[in-house]
Amino acid sequence: MDSDTSRVSSRPSSPEVDDIFMSAMKKSVHGFSGAVSSTQSDSPPEIPADLRGHSSADEDALTLKMMSKKDRKLLSESELQSIRLKINSRERKRMHDLNVAMDGLREVMPYAHGPSVRKLSKIATLLLARNYILMLSNSLEEMKRLVSEIYGSSGHHGGFHPSACGTMTHAGPLPGHPTASHASHPAVHHPLLPPAAVSTASLSAPGISAVTSVRPHHGLLKAPAASAGPLGSSFQHWGVGTGMPCPCSMCQVPPPHVSSMSTVSMPRLASDSK
DNA sequence: TAGGCCATCTGGTCCT
């Protein structure tokens, strides 16, 4: 439940840590006794195992090792320390930015958000995002096809040009439109519903609400077959009662127009393979 | 307790 969020919040990945780090670091540098290896004072909470309990001789060896890679420039230990700290700090910031971007991706993913929902792992986020994009592409193609079917013969627009129409959604049912009976939600496929499912089962209000409002538990990968519901799709697994697609590699949507993507070997989700 | 996920450190490589 909140375990993950609390875990995340307890994780010092925020930039503040850098400040703490640097201040603590300055202390350690100023109070430097000369017995700390070049990698130590940077990580007060954790001391790398390989450096733990090293003698000053070992530390000297480490320092020399580093010196050799620095063209043996004559740098004082404090200088080496500050360089190492700077590098570490940059790397921390880089990873923090990466995590921020990952959070941004999670936010726009059609997946349940909220404190009661376990946060998607990074790999799950990436795989789900990929599937989401593929489905959006499929939906777009499907919509183009339908629109060209509708307008292609009537000569209303003389073809499909979304730039002129803005969005695909007209206000009301279109004359002769196959989905005219669904006036409340015209031929708009929910992005998460595979086109095949949409075209065969058509969207129903419950289907939409199930996708948009349900806050699933983290049943991302192990959805019972029954939970697939009436949607039926190209996905092997679906989220528990949510109609959420499974991001695992088994459930790749192979859209014809992005076939090149499907050839990309995706790293297998460890939890999928087990 | 094992396994998954993550943050961090670190050294190497590439780029500007």
Next chain:
DNA sequence: AGGACCAGATGGCCTA
């Protein structure tokens, strides 16, 4: 030369 990027190693936290 300095910074960005990457991958391996390590250890902590959490869950089943």
